C-alpha cells in the first residue's frame with residue numbers, strides 16, 4: 001500500500017501549523033484509507049516534512065466545495081476553487097481527504 005503523499009511546498013507551513021487539514025485530490029489518489037498514516041513530501045524536491053493520519057476520505061464534486069472546505073484549507077473559497085482548477089483544469093470529480101498531523105515516526 002502506498003504510504004506517501006506530496007504537497008506543493010507553498011502549503012508546508014499551513015500543514016505543519018495545523019491550519020490546513022484537508023486536501024482535494026483527483027481520483028488517481030483515491031486509494032488512501034481512513035486511519036492510514038502517510039509520509040508527506042514536497043512535490044518540488046521530494047523532501048519529507050511531516051507525517052499525517054487520514055481521518056476520512058470521501059468523494060466530492062467541484063461544485064460542492066464550500067466555505068467550510070475553504071476554512072479547512074486556510075484560504076478563501078474563491079482561492080480554493082482557483083487552486084483546484086489550476087491543478088486539475090478538466091476534472092469535476094474529486095476525493096476530499098481529511099487528515100491530522102502526527103508527530104510519532106511511522
Ligand SMILES: CC(=O)Nc1ccn([C@H]2C[C@H](O)[C@@H](CO)O2)c(=O)n1
Pocket residue numbers: 006007008011022023024025043073083084087
Ligand atoms: C503536489 C501534488 O502532487 N498534488 C497536489 C494536489 C493538491 N494540493 C493541494 C492544493 C490545495 O490546497 C488542495 C486542493 O487540491 O491540495 C497539493 O498541494 N498538491
